[in-house]
Amino acid sequence: MTHIAWFLCWSSAVLLVHVFVGYPALVACLARLRPLRIERRAAVPSVTVVIAAHDGAAWVRAKLANLRALDYPQGSIEIVLACDGCTDDTAALARRVVDARLHVLEFAVRRGKAACLNDAVAAARGDVILFTDIRQRLAPSALRELVANLADPSVGVAGGELHMENVRGSFAQGVDTYWRYEKAIRHAESRSGSTIGVSGALYAMRRDLFEPLPAGTVLDDVLVPMRVAARGYRVIVEPRAIAWDQPSRHPQDERRRKIRTLAGNYQLVQQAPWLLMPWSNPLWFRFVSHKVLRLFAPWLIVAFTVGCGLLFNRHPMYASGFLGVVFAAFAVALARLRPTLGRWLPLRIAVAFFYLNLFAAQALVAFARHRRLHLW
Template identity: 60%
Template structure:
């Protein structure tokens, strides 16, 4: 049983590092060894890039939202790429009546990465603002992002994705998870560089961008990691906010989250240098923040199995088994009595359960189809 005891502690320590140790380390590093960003007044030309597929009214709403940005209109151009749209997305954008808007329309669906490559090739700005079509930006978002790029060390800056009205129990769990994730990103930025940004809202210097490999899912991780490798800082700007609505049921979150998590496997496949400490300056952060989370569901499974076998022999194994069973019980109870989702331990248990379930499914999804889905 000695090897089972060793396996138990290996899994326990790895999970502890992933979800508690690394966040605590990076928060402490941000607190005791901060690297302030030298923000400044700077108003460069900006190209706003939006790739859409069957976005419909969302595309029109996105343009209306951009028209309200607190930034000199004459310094902005907007490139909308319609990727194999079967609806009236392209026509809605052309009818919007803003001469700054250019629409690139492709009949064949090629994927977001190809769209971004074409859009940026057609863009004119010194700064590129990358957006998804769905979220609502606050008026000052662009100005806040650009202020960080006044620092000559900063190459990429990400904004904060916020959730509106997380009303249901599951939505509250999504919101709790995202607050935890945002704390880590903010601390990574304060202490040096983040390893990724939110695809909903990020900006970069034009010279930072390199064409993306075809089919890339996580441009919001690959672009920052390439920038860090080239010597740029990747920072977080909480004053630049994009607002979205969280999924209210697990099935709504499942498809998006599985695709995103599977994108991490693809990322390593496309850029194996990410796994090499000598070539990836953010290697420790990348492994701790991204890769160990992908392994977490399997470590939880092994932890539970070894704890069950050893529960009568070792008190820590017994306590761990009780904690795991209590977590499962809270997840089940939250489905039967959604009102329990207001209780923090339940929210955290639900978030932990589903994020790990999605990570396990992501590996299976990637193993079945390494090309993933275009969007």
């Protein structure tokens, strides 16, 4: 039993440190010591903006107005809006906008985002596809900044940066802090080679590199970049291409979205098992470190706690590890009971970390019980 406890404690501790500290530090060092340059160049290729929407009436007019305000030759832009089984008047509102560049694809039966993206790209005529969601607002220079990176023949996908605005409340601030941590890792991956995913709110790619997505795909913003990287192109992040979004202010608001996204990672491996094969995936180490091991983090925390608990009396180090987890759990509970205390930065981070790992554990259960994920 002692050997099992020792293995649980140390293997889980090593993997947890690698996931949250070691791997981010490694790619940060690579980005600093051996950065790969991008030959950016001002260019204005033809662009098709692709938006897939389900019940987006609340945002469609503002989104189309936002696209018209982009600092890019308007004659070089077309817009394809795919309405997926909308039960509201998304398509009708879009058609009222007088814009010859806008093409509305309306599907009476709801099929999911992936099917809409496939149809929208098939209808596209631009040399570059700009993927964006209907809800987020784009900076005027976002498109120009992205295509400047695609002028480098080694770059296949250029992702934008998602910024949170109106960050109010301790939970939203904690999520924003965690998102900044995530963005720092993506930037380091990008500067040192390729990142393994982009934000679905804003990314651009060469149209001829797009491959139709499997039906029901949840994480197009991971599968598309990984396919492009497998073909020898870089996937980079452009911090000057900005999209703005609103953060979730309460755990229950974040829960459904996060569980679906995290379960999408299991679906991704199921759909594309080559991602787990180092001889097929050139970004295998990054994918496993950044995505796969993150999914197992909650179970590693449990294993670490159990291991330290079984070895509690063997050495003060194990007692400290066990009590550290207990103290962290107490701090999270205290922050939830006393919201004023939750505004303190360490507690904000602890609460966000707790819920994100809780959602990761729930995502595995949700995927195991229902392999066909929700379409949206």
